Amino acid sequence: MLSRRRALCLALAALPVSAQAASPLRVMASFSILADLVQNLTGPRLRVAMLVGPDQDTHVYQPKPSDLRAVAQADVLVVNGLGFEGWMDRLAQAANFRGRLIVATAGIAPRQTPDGGTDPHAFQSVPNLRAYIANLRAGLSAADPDGATAYAAAADRYLQRLDALDADIRAAWAPLPRARRRIITTHDALGYYGAEYGVDFLAPEGFSTESEPSAKDLRRLIGQIRAQNITALFLENISNSAVLRQIARETGVKIGGTLFSDALSPANGPASTYLDMMRHNTRLMAAATR
């Protein structure tokens, strides 16, 4: 079956198509996780770039002059949406972007934050990723109709890998009592993960990395950690860790490692793809709550 699909792709690629389809589609993804997803749908048809790189914080990103040029030249712009890239509208407007915009979270029912806002981190739930992939596939196929068959085949292959990932995450948590699954992270990025897989997360920095908690917030949180039997604290690759280290000192709760929340690791790190990131985070968190 695989070889038949490959043969079909080769046959399509060999067809004399328009000059535009012959050069790869230029896709600009807002951040590293989206760039990885797009890369999984491409083959040689796309040239994928990203604005916010590995280990970088999308919430507080400040576009560079070179981003303006890169966005202006892109055929497709891929964003998460739900307010994750607060700076994107202005950038796209300043770049006079006239290509196709793909909003990866389109159609996903957003989770509300405790203070009534919208939680943008929908990618932290594997079932939500099915919608991301469907939106990417539809958007890329609309921008490049000659590639539609290739995008559909790649999407199907990736969805199977997502199903396996989802089953592995559920299996990792299954033996751990619900009452032990209480974790603190440096910013509240894992709400969708917690809702999907039955883990309680508390976060000292609220829902954005833009603000530091006040002394009063911190005292309240330390009280909560003691009262609520928190099992583990985790650092994040994109956040300042000083606050969390202070909490660990004052409460005696252990730091379980570094989670990748809003950005992948560089290529030589433990979370350089979405699939690796989810497995890495799950492994660390499940080990710490054992």
Ligand SMILES: [Zn+2]
């Ligand atoms: Zn975040």
